[in-house]
Amino acid sequence: MSDNDKDPLESPWLQRLEQVESELAIRNLIARYGMAVDCGDAEAAAALHTENCIYEVSAPGTGRDDADMHTQPSLVMEGRQAIRDMVLGAGHQALLPFCAHTVGPLEVSVAGDRATAMGYSRLYHDAGGVTRLMRLGFNRWHLLKQNQRWRIACRTSCPIGSEAAQQLLRDGIGDWSDI
Numbered sequence: 001m002s003d004n005d006k007d008p009l010e011s012p013w014l015q016r017l018e019q020v021e022s023e024l025a026i027r028n029l030i031a032r033y034g035m036a037v038d039c040g041d042a043e044a045a046a047a048l049h050t051e052n053c054i055y056e057v058s059a060p061g062t063g064r065d066d067a068d069m070h071t072q073p074s075l076v077m078e079g080r081q082a083i084r085d086m087v088l089g090a091g092h093q094a095l096l097p098f099c100a101h102t103v104g105p106l107e108v109s110v111a112g113d114r115a116t117a118m119g120y121s122r123l124y125h126d127a128g129g130v131t132r133l134m135r136l137g138f139n140r141w142h143l144l145k146q147n148q149r150w151r152i153a154c155r156t157s158c159p160i161g162s163e164a165a166q167q168l169l170r171d172g173i174g175d176w177s178d179i
Helices: 012-038 042-047 080-088 163-174
Strands: 049-057 075-078 099-111 114-127 130-146 149-159
Touching: 012 042, 012 099, 012 114, 012 130, 012 149, 042 049, 042 080, 049 080, 075 080, 114 163, 130 163, 149 163
Parallel strands: 049 149
Antiparallel strands: 049 075, 099 114, 114 130, 130 149
C-alpha cells in the first residue's frame, strides 16, 4: 500500500490535531463554567456537566467569614440539578454580581473520549469596593466526550493548605507517565 492509499483519518497528524482540539475545548469548557456561575446562569452551568456528574467541594466554607473551615465535611453534589441548585442557592447568590471564578493554569490529559485536568482555581469577591481572594483551591476534573462535546463528569475542589488538596496533587502527579 502506498502513502497515497492510506486512510487520511488514520494520519498521525490528524490524531495530534484532534488531541489539541480536545485540549482547547476542555480549557474553554472549564473557563465557561466560571463565567456561567459568575453571572448566575444555572442552566448554562448545568449544561456543561454530564447528567450524572459529581462535584465535591472539600471544606466548602473556606474563605467565608474569615474562618478556617478546613475541617468542615465535604459538600458532594450529584447530577445537573444539584449544579443548578448550587448556583441558585443562597450562598452563591450572596456573591453575585461581585464575584469572579478563575481557573488555571491547568494540566490537561486526553485519552480518546476521556480526559482529566488538574490545576488551581480562585474565587474573588468584591465587598464594599474591596476585592479579595476568597478561596484558592486545587482541582481535579474528569471529563467525558459525549455527542462530540466535552462535559464535566466529576470535579473535586480542595482549598490549598488542606491535606485533601495535597493528596489530589500527589495523585495527579503520579499519573504523569509521559515524563
